């Protein structure tokens with residue numbers, strides 16, 4: 467391929483289409499729209515209508531600041547005829563058997579295939595297994611468009627590193643990985659993404675390397691959390707306070723500041739399965755990655771066991787068994803509750819005839835109820851025999867001991883999954899991991 471697409475693109479003759487405007491696609495589309503003509507396409511018309519009205523239901527971004535620099539938000543597929551670069555940012559979850567669920571990706575690729583022209587470039591930003599872009603997406607594009615990769619069109623891969631709720635590591639502040647199917651496209655995408663981030667672009671030697679790098683980033687976190695989850699159980703059995711161990715160990719210069727806890731959400735608890743399955747298909751095994759997943763998935767049952775044990779050892783007479791869970795999202799300071807472990811924990815406790823009230827000032831209660839059937843409580847009501855601090859939202863950090871004492875009794879247990887309330891709670895039985 468020649469330099470033509472690069473020049474055409476930088477001269478702003480063509481548009482970039484961002485497919486999927488969720489947590490990752492929207493910030494990217496907004497950032498690109500500051501420099502280029504951008505079509506923001508999402509298959510959800512409600513999402514599009516909200517964006518057209520300047521409202522991001524994820525509450526991550528303000529859209530009203532630069533109304534002249536916004537993408538064209540649309541759910542009309544025909545708008546893709548104006549694009550020559552297509553960036554895919556659709557979900558890549560796992561199914562109930564933890565196998566990659568490529569439904570959304572397949573649909574997005576098929577949609578693009580209908581509009582693909584000579585000289586176009588398709589970039590995948592969704593998290594995928596190594597080989598997915600070239601072995602799953604490319605053949606599908608070729609089949610639908612009748613065009614040929616590397617002859618008629620090119621492909622790239624640029625994993626998204628955005629971390630919702632993290633104002634420091636926003637899209638413009640982190641290094642972007644870029645890979646492409648040929649050297650000209652790599653130059654083109656490097657230039658393109660340099661416009662998106664001030665931190666710079668790292669060009670990977672191949673698409674597979676970039677795909678694997680993204681998985682590695684999240685697997686490393688999952689394995690480290692699993693290690694501390696295991697150690698916290700070991701130290702508890704040995705009669706050692708795990709929190710005091712982390713505090714002591716953290717004084718060493720090269721101790722990594724991980725904490726035990728719940729690994730939920732749609733990245734850390736999903737991405738490892740993409741690698742686990744990729745190597746399984748080749749007859750191999752990623753033992754440590756699999757074991758880490760098993761340990762982290764077992765945390766909900768481990769915490770529930772602590773609750774059951776408390777009820778068994780405490781006489782509660784005719785009182786109902788009541789638990790208060792603080793935090794429903796999958797991590798601090800976000801509204802996102804996809805694959806949230808506090809939600810899974812709440813459901814497990816309820817299945818065991820425990821009345822659970824869930825408090826989260828950030829999560830959209832109607833949305834939660836629609837998706838999970840769980841209702842949020844705005845304020846604690848009465849008293850609870852167990853209180854679980856599940857998510858370390860900044861708003862919870864302001865809570866004083868009186869808050870915890872007012873909704874518990876002398877015999878209540880406070881389970882602190884964040885490990886941060888040890889010094890706040892002195893008048894209640896306290897358990898942490």
Ligand SMILES: NC(=O)c1ccc[n+]([C@@H]2O[C@H](COP(=O)([O-])OP(=O)(O)OC[C@H]3O[C@@H](n4cnc5c(N)ncnc54)[C@H](O)[C@@H]3O)[C@@H](O)[C@H]2O)c1
Pocket residue numbers: 485486487488489490491507508509510513555556557558570571573574577591592593594625626627628629630732733
């Ligand atoms: N959210 C994160 O923190 C994060 C971070 C890094 C990487 N990722 C990866 O980015 C990808 C997207 O994740 P997300 O969190 O932005 O998802 P999301 O659910 O927030 O948004 C995805 C959007 O894609 C739309 N969509 C689905 N199918 C479509 C289609 N065929 N055509 C057009 N639009 C379609 C949905 O309506 C939705 O608005 C995933 O692969 C994820 O693993 C996410």
